[in-house]
Amino acid sequence: MATRIAVRKTYKLYINGEFVRSESGRTISFEHREGVTHIARATRKDLRDAVRAAKAALLGWRARTAYNRGQIVYRLAEMMEDRRGELVEALDRANGRATSTSTREVNAAIDRATWYAGWCDKIEQWLSTKNPVAGPHFNVSSPEPTGVVGIVAPARPSLLGLVSTVMPPLCAADAVVVIASESDPLSAVAFAEALATADMPPGVVNILTGDRRELVPHLARHMDVRALDLWLDDARLGADAADLACANVKRVRRTPPRPPSFWYGDEPASPRWIESFMEIKTVWHPAGL
Amino acid sequence: MKTSAKTAGNGSKVKAARERVSVAAPPGPATSKWEYAPAPEAHDYIKLQPRYDLFIGGAWRAPKSGTYSASVNPATEETLCEVAEAGAADIDRAVAAARVAYQKYWRTLSGAARAKYVYRIARAITERSREIAVLESMDGGKPIKESRDVDVPLAAAHFFYYAGWADKLKWAFPNADPRPLGVAGQIIPWNFPILMAAWKIAPAIACGNTVVLKPAETTPLTALLLAEIVQQADLPPGVVNIVTGGGATGSALVKHAGLDKIAFTGSTEVGKEIARECAKLKRRVTLELGGKAANIVFDDAPLDQAIEGIINGIFFNQGHVCCAGSRLLVQESIHDVVVQKLHRRMQTLRLGDPLDKNTDIGAINSKAQLDKISMLVASGEADGCSRFQTECALPERGYWFRPTFFTGVSLSHRIAQEEIFGPVLSVMTFRTPDEAVEKANNTPYGLSAGVWTDKGSKNFKIVRELQAGVVWANTFNKFDPTSPFGGYKESGFGREGGMHGLLPYLEL
Numbered sequence A: 001m002a003t004r005i006a007v008r009k010t011y012k013l014y015i016n017g018e019f020v021r022s023e024s025g026r027t028i029s030f031e032h033r034e035g036v037t038h039i040a041r042a043t044r045k046d047l048r049d050a051v052r053a054a055k056a057a058l059l060g061w062r063a064r065t066a067y068n069r070g071q072i073v074y075r076l077a078e079m080m081e082d083r084r085g086e087l088v089e090a091l092d093r094a095n096g097r098a099t100s101t102s103t104r105e106v107n108a109a110i111d112r113a114t115w116y117a118g119w120c121d122k123i124e125q126w127l128s129t130k131n132p133v134a135g136p137h138f139n140v141s142s143p144e145p146t147g148v149v150g151i152v153a154p155a156r157p158s159l160l161g162l163v164s165t166v167m168p169p170l171c172a173a174d175a176v177v178v179i180a181s182e183s184d185p186l187s188a189v190a191f192a193e194a195l196a197t198a199d200m201p202p203g204v205v206n207i208l209t210g211d212r213r214e215l216v217p218h219l220a221r222h223m224d225v226r227a228l229d230l231w232l233d234d235a236r237l238g239a240d241a242a243d244l245a246c247a248n249v250k251r252v253r254r255t256p257p258r259p260p261s262f263w264y265g266d267e268p269a270s271p272r273w274i275e276s277f278m279e280i281k282t283v284w285h286p287a288g289l
Numbered sequence B: 001m002k003t004s005a006k007t008a009g010n011g012s013k014v015k016a017a018r019e020r021v022s023v024a025a026p027p028g029p030a031t032s033k034w035e036y037a038p039a040p041e042a043h044d045y046i047k048l049q050p051r052y053d054l055f056i057g058g059a060w061r062a063p064k065s066g067t068y069s070a071s072v073n074p075a076t077e078e079t080l081c082e083v084a085e086a087g088a089a090d091i092d093r094a095v096a097a098a099r100v101a102y103q104k105y106w107r108t109l110s111g112a113a114r115a116k117y118v119y120r121i122a123r124a125i126t127e128r129s130r131e132i133a134v135l136e137s138m139d140g141g142k143p144i145k146e147s148r149d150v151d152v153p154l155a156a157a158h159f160f161y162y163a164g165w166a167d168k169l170k171w172a173f174p175n176a177d178p179r180p181l182g183v184a185g186q187i188i189p190w191n192f193p194i195l196m197a198a199w200k201i202a203p204a205i206a207c208g209n210t211v212v213l214k215p216a217e218t219t220p221l222t223a224l225l226l227a228e229i230v231q232q233a234d235l236p237p238g239v240v241n242i243v244t245g246g247g248a249t250g251s252a253l254v255k256h257a258g259l260d261k262i263a264f265t266g267s268t269e270v271g272k273e274i275a276r277e278c279a280k281l282k283r284r285v286t287l288e289l290g291g292k293a294a295n296i297v298f299d300d301a302p303l304d305q306a307i308e309g310i311i312n313g314i315f316f317n318q319g320h321v322c323c324a325g326s327r328l329l330v331q332e333s334i335h336d337v338v339v340q341k342l343h344r345r346m347q348t349l350r351l352g353d354p355l356d357k358n359t360d361i362g363a364i365n366s367k368a369q370l371d372k373i374s375m376l377v378a379s380g381e382a383d384g385c386s387r388f389q390t391e392c393a394l395p396e397r398g399y400w401f402r403p404t405f406f407t408g409v410s411l412s413h414r415i416a417q418e419e420i421f422g423p424v425l426s427v428m429t430f431r432t433p434d435e436a437v438e439k440a441n442n443t444p445y446g447l448s449a450g451v452w453t454d455k456g457s458k459n460f461k462i463v464r465e466l467q468a469g470v471v472w473a474n475t476f477n478k479f480d481p482t483s484p485f486g487g488y489k490e491s492g493f494g495r496e497g498g499m500h501g502l503l504p505y506l507e508l
Helices: A044-063 A066-082 A084-095 A100-117 A123-127 A158-171 A186-196 A212-221 A235-248 A260-264 B002-006 B008-020 B088-106 B111-127 B129-140 B144-165 B193-206 B221-232 B247-255 B268-281 B303-319 B332-346 B367-382 B433-440 B456-465 B499-505
Strands: A013-015 A018-020 A027-032 A035-040 A137-145 A148-152 A175-179 A205-208 A225-230 A251-254 A278-286 B054-056 B059-061 B068-073 B078-084 B183-187 B210-214 B240-242 B261-265 B284-288 B294-297 B327-331 B386-389 B404-407 B424-430 B448-452 B470-473
Touching: A013 A044, A013 A186, A035 A186, A044 A137, A044 A148, A044 A175, A044 A205, A044 A212, A066 A084, A066 A100, A066 A158, A066 A186, A084 A100, A084 A158, A084 A186, A100 A158, A100 A260, A123 A137, A123 A278, A148 A158, A148 A212, A158 A175, A158 A186, A158 A225, A158 A260, A175 A212, A186 A205, A212 A225, A212 A235, A225 A235, A235 A251, A235 B268, B054 B088, B054 B221, B068 B129, B078 B221, B088 B183, B088 B210, B088 B240, B088 B247, B111 B129, B111 B144, B111 B193, B111 B221, B129 B144, B129 B193, B129 B221, B144 B193, B144 B499, B183 B193, B183 B247, B193 B210, B193 B221, B193 B261, B193 B499, B210 B247, B221 B240, B247 B261, B247 B268, B261 B268, B261 B499, B268 B284, B294 B303, B294 B433, B303 B332, B303 B424, B303 B448, B327 B332, B327 B433, B332 B404, B332 B424, B367 B386, B367 B424, B424 B433, B433 B456, B448 B456, B456 B470
Parallel strands: A148 A175, A148 A225, A175 A205, A225 A251, A278 B470, B183 B210, B183 B261, B210 B240, B261 B284, B294 B327, B294 B448, B327 B424, B404 B424, B448 B470
Antiparallel strands: A013 A018, A013 A205, A027 A035, A137 A278, B054 B059, B054 B240, B068 B078, B386 B404
């Protein structure tokens, strides 16, 4: 019997709930064990489209109940579970061979999504206070989303790192634009396909692949991006981004490279990571006749 | 009124100012003119030294730079005393003292022991409250009734509140291991000198950090008095260091390699520079920056209370308030009546001697700030907005600005976008709640906002949609140590006050 000719996938960007090629038509060749794949190489224009989509999605995403957002994020975990084979294969391809590490990573990523799904309707309670002010006033403080969060996902572990950095702002009701691992982008595209079937409103999560040196400065200087989560191996690129971010007082989390084991530990599951992309609002009202 | 006697010979200046006024609204019914006898607060017991050195390592040290600059009373333009200008070498010494204090004393103390020291400071501020209030009004120009009833009691309350947290940090952050950061550099502005010093120092030292605080160039005196209190409270030397000076001193502090954290309150412009510097140094930073708060008045608002809230929102502390309600958004249907009531109420504001207990509007903090306010008001006129000012007379000496509002302001005007930091209100209108929110959020700032409506559900909805760190609903400019304060967007990040105010000074 003749060998079956495989149908190969076109790897695209995920912007505003749609899979699109880069407006420039450019790609990056990515060699793996089954041949060569062409990954979309996003441009500044693609990035701006993604930020615009994220900004537009913010109000609707936040207007949903926390319960509903939790259900959608949980649905995302379901979709990932359903596509676990595909996710494992994407990691295997990038690694050049099938390994148990891929399975372990996918399991951890799905479990992390499930963990964060449960935080959606708890974070506000956890961070809120009723403040006993010395006067006839009702006074409460509670967290609200920061806005559009730009994420540069860690290079490795590409899937677990991506999921662990996208989930906290999602739970905060932020919208995100994430630049996926450059060295290992295949699983990010597979993850986008899970997102697309998870009832996630378009624009809430936008995933770009491409050259980080090209994209990061534009993400860092975009005035509609309110916060940055930078996981860059290139310290210089990170420093430049942190500097550009000051133009509109972005909240910046810049973390030096961590070993893969870090991502399997407790820290990336800390609800303080959600808090990093929230703002505390304090409200006063007189209490009296 | 005390000031009218002083300015009897100054009629031509007053008249000239009146002629420039374009009447924004028909004046309301004539208000009865009350004359108040002068009621000056005694200040003869304030004994200032001719010269103040730097408070470093628990002792007063002459600046290595050898330079001193004058601290001026903005209400009289008289020099109160000279204050040291710390140079890079002095900052070195202060940071070193703070580091030694952190490692040798403060870090090793129990939370309960730290708490007792901080409680001592709180108590001492209360015990010397009148003295601090008078000095605050002399140095900064704010009315004594504000420094006496707001700034100083709140400063004491902040120390008292955070003292209590010092031995309870583990309960504040369950499932975490809260630890101090080390040495914090803190830079504060001139609008609330003693209060900002309290907001900065109290949570920092309660959490186990040591600090180097730089007060503002024009208002260093109450911070120096606080240094004396710290000394009298027997805090270990170097836990609190106070270095005076201007922008160069602040810059040297921000750039100092020996710090673990910077906390800054001031303008957004300087804040961005500090953020850049801290990004370069990979240093933790929290920023409390400028604002351009919208104060939204709906047609179903309790109008008389709203008028008081508008007045308080923009004229409290001469409008030198980062969270001032400087943009009044009035629903179109009630615009005329609001403007008329505002006009009438403003005429009753008494401007003059900050030390007079009846004074509502004190002196503008400095000549530089007066120039900035005048420049922006001129831009409002050039943009074609209608200006209204009260007709009060201004004292002959000192820096003063009449309570002012503009009508016919649109979003693109400079007076609707830029922080004036003075007693100047820009009035705009809206038709629908959505438009109100849209306009309120149309600013790079996000520090505070006000909403006036008697309809509960509308109030909750608008409060939720406003992008601001503090929202006052049917009230304005309220502060409390238990209540977190801080900005969204370009108004900075990090909170001061409440349990959230501990986070900027802890590693979890």
